[in-house]
Amino acid sequence: MQTLDELKRECLDCTECALCEGRTNVVFGDGDPNAEVMFIGEGPGADEDRQGKPFVGRSGMLLNDMLAMIGLSREKIYIANIVKCRPPNNRDPLGVEQDVCIKWLRAQTKIIKPKIIVCLGRIAAMRIIKPDFKITQEHGQWFDRGGFLFTATFHPAALLRDPHKKPDAFEDFESLRRKIEEVCEHTVLE
Ligand code: URA
Numbered sequence: 001m002q003t004l005d006e007l008k009r010e011c012l013d014c015t016e017c018a019l020c021e022g023r024t025n026v027v028f029g030d031g032d033p034n035a036e037v038m039f040i041g042e043g044p045g046a047d048e049d050r051q052g053k054p055f056v057g058r059s060g061m062l063l064n065d066m067l068a069m070i071g072l073s074r075e076k077i078y079i080a081n082i083v084k085c086r087p088p089n090n091r092d093p094l095g096v097e098q099d100v101c102i103k104w105l106r107a108q109t110k111i112i113k114p115k116i117i118v119c120l121g122r123i124a125a126m127r128i129i130k131p132d133f134k135i136t137q138e139h140g141q142w143f144d145r146g147g148f149l150f151t152a153t154f155h156p157a158a159l160l161r162d163p164h165k166k167p168d169a170f171e172d173f174e175s176l177r178r179k180i181e182e183v184c185e186h187t188v189l190e
């Protein structure tokens, strides 16, 4: 089977959808290839496009704070996005772009084999958990499917826009902490 590095090398050359035209870098994903917890965002923003890494801008800083709150850090998890190239003007990735790009994420998941998958925001939750996912009503709930445990919480960008959502997001992270303690074997919380 392909390694994550081999898959990454292939993905960095991808021109399978129109998003390749505007990108500076493909944002493949980052973190521990043996992670038991995988986070999935929507797509790269300007900072991510420039640096070639997921969640390195303002949203990423907030995500780091929330991870720290439950004793997690970026080195212990893996983070990827639904689409690997930046949509122009940070628009939502189109259905067709997601349809084409999702194969990379599926391949990443197959190699990493996380126990827990956390969707960040509505777009990821609708694509990964179910098409009619309602983030305001269903955030923090757990879905057990195909050997993975799935949950979704608000996208950090949504928390920056509307800080009133933060307490709910904190609760989701507390629930994640409990789930990690319950099912993970080598993820150490500090
Ligand atoms: N927002 C996302 O969904 N993904 C990133 O990598 C950065 C911001």
Ligand code: SF4
Pocket (backbone or CB within 6 Å): 011, 014, 015, 016, 017, 018, 019, 020, 026, 083, 084, 085, 097, 100, 101, 104
């Ligand atoms: Fe390929 Fe995905 Fe980039 Fe489209 S967004 S060019 S499918 S890597």
